[in-house]
Amino acid sequence: MAYNDLRMDNQWLPFTPNRAFHKDPRVFVAADGMHFTTHDGRQVIDGISSLWCVGAGHNRKPINEAIKRQLDTLDYSTAFNASNDKAFRAAEMIAAMAPGDLNKVLFCNSGSEAADTSMKVALAYHRARGEGHRNIFIGRERGYHGVGFGGMSVGGIPANRKVYGAALLPRVDHLRFIHDPVNHAYVHNTEPVWTEDPLLELENRILPLHDPSNVAAVIVEPVAGSAGWYVPPQGYLKRLREICDRHGILLIFDEVITGFGRLGTAFAADHYGVQPDMLNFAKAVTNGVIPLGGVVCSDRIYDAMMGAHGSAPEHAIEFFHGYTYSGHPVACAATIATLDLFREEQLFERAGQMAPVLGDAMHAALKGLPNVIGIRSYGLAAAVELASLPGLPGKRAYDVFLDCFHRGVLVRNAGDNLVFAPPFIVERGQIETMVGTLADAIKRVA
Numbered sequence: 001m002a003y004n005d006l007r008m009d010n011q012w013l014p015f016t017p018n019r020a021f022h023k024d025p026r027v028f029v030a031a032d033g034m035h036f037t038t039h040d041g042r043q044v045i046d047g048i049s050s051l052w053c054v055g056a057g058h059n060r061k062p063i064n065e066a067i068k069r070q071l072d073t074l075d076y077s078t079a080f081n082a083s084n085d086k087a088f089r090a091a092e093m094i095a096a097m098a099p100g101d102l103n104k105v106l107f108c109n110s111g112s113e114a115a116d117t118s119m120k121v122a123l124a125y126h127r128a129r130g131e132g133h134r135n136i137f138i139g140r141e142r143g144y145h146g147v148g149f150g151g152m153s154v155g156g157i158p159a160n161r162k163v164y165g166a167a168l169l170p171r172v173d174h175l176r177f178i179h180d181p182v183n184h185a186y187v188h189n190t191e192p193v194w195t196e197d198p199l200l201e202l203e204n205r206i207l208p209l210h211d212p213s214n215v216a217a218v219i220v221e222p223v224a225g226s227a228g229w230y231v232p233p234q235g236y237l238k239r240l241r242e243i244c245d246r247h248g249i250l251l252i253f254d255e256v257i258t259g260f261g262r263l264g265t266a267f268a269a270d271h272y273g274v275q276p277d278m279l280n281f282a283k284a285v286t287n288g289v290i291p292l293g294g295v296v297c298s299d300r301i302y303d304a305m306m307g308a309h310g311s312a313p314e315h316a317i318e319f320f321h322g323y324t325y326s327g328h329p330v331a332c333a334a335t336i337a338t339l340d341l342f343r344e345e346q347l348f349e350r351a352g353q354m355a356p357v358l359g360d361a362m363h364a365a366l367k368g369l370p371n372v373i374g375i376r377s378y379g380l381a382a383a384v385e386l387a388s389l390p391g392l393p394g395k396r397a398y399d400v401f402l403d404c405f406h407r408g409v410l411v412r413n414a415g416d417n418l419v420f421a422p423p424f425i426v427e428r429g430q431i432e433t434m435v436g437t438l439a440d441a442i443k444r445v446a
Contacts, residue, residue, distance in 0.1 A: 264352025
């Protein structure tokens with residue numbers, strides 16, 4: 001298929017420099033296993049699980065067949081005042097995987113909707129308990145929680161916020177970021193140990209400023225994925241849990257990226273041994289095949305919401321929230337097949353086994369190359385950070401991304417970072433190819 005066979009005038013690409021794209025289009029027409037096929041017949045290794053989604057690899061027949069069977073059985077049904085069998089089964093499977101008493105699943109369609117849903121649950125929960133004054137949220141600098149107005153408000157990536165400032169939620173504050181570029185520029189499959197406590201500011205400035213009794217929730221990514229794969233200091237999440245418990249503040253983990261195997265466990269909550277009050281998920285839950293997201297809430301939250309309506313008429317709705325496609329039967333069928341496939345092929349364990357292979361390769365091949373100022377590997381993901389070109393932040397990484405693509409490897413550029421997060425089925429030889437291509441590109445672009 002040639003370029004002139006594609007009419008590209010009408011699609012406005014998201015998070016993409018559209019003017020540059022039209023000069024150098026990158027179009028996929030097929031995918032299988034670890035590889036894409038481009039419109040001009042080239043093979044490109046999917047080094048990023050297609051934005052953290054495709055954990056089991058592309059074109060997996062069990063998932064495809066489950067979708068086909070569902071389309072022939074129940075293509076769609078409303079989620080309001082009714083549901084479907086696949087939604088109940090998918091919720092049961094997700095709750096069984098989630099830690100502790102995280103047993104109640106609210107379905108939506110994406111990570112962005114999951115973030116806004118969890119924030120609405122937090123407000124409704126505190127109101128149900130008679131503490132409706134708890135309406136302040138605390139996110140983290142350089143955090144990413146989607147592109148809804150709630151998620152952008154608690155998110156901390158400047159470019160995602162600057163155009164929308166007047167419409168962002170007003171009662172929001174942010175924790176300091178979790179990266180120390182001086183002492184921990186290089187993180188190699190281990191948690192960095194800080195000599196200072198990055199959460200002292202939360203206890204000594206942020207909470208006293210707002211008064212803890214006014215704070216509804218703290219929301220964080222266990223590992224900061226979208227910003228460029230930044231690993232929290234050792235003990236950080238456990239201490240954050242303790243602070244939230246001390247003040248009656250809900251803790252929300254945004255596991256849209258870390259959920260379903262990226263760290264070698266079902267969730268980062270399992271990996272770090274910290275249970276949040278809510279856990280947001282999306283992406284890999286369907287292997288990226290069909291959109292589905294959700295929030296897993298604790299029994300305590302659900303029970304409080306139901307209990308607050310104990311004297312209300314039985315027809316009264318307890319939580320005015322939901323989406324047309326919440327628990328879509330086809331998406332839930334894909335979820336069931338995906339989770340079965342993860343279990344049958346032990347893909348979470350495989351991700352854990354391949355994690356040091358990727359990390360070792362990144363540090364061995366990239367450390368010391370021109371303009372490399374940091375490398376971070378943890379779980380089955382790794383990032384290399386490049387020095388910015390003066391006045392052109394992100395340009396050097398973007399040029400490296402283009403160079404890699406044209407040489408058959410898809411790497412993600414995030415600001416001045418280049419990130420690999422391959423499907424869990426990745427082989428050692430493919431990791432060597434990916435990292436070698438990236439190393440050569442960095443040398444050429446430098």
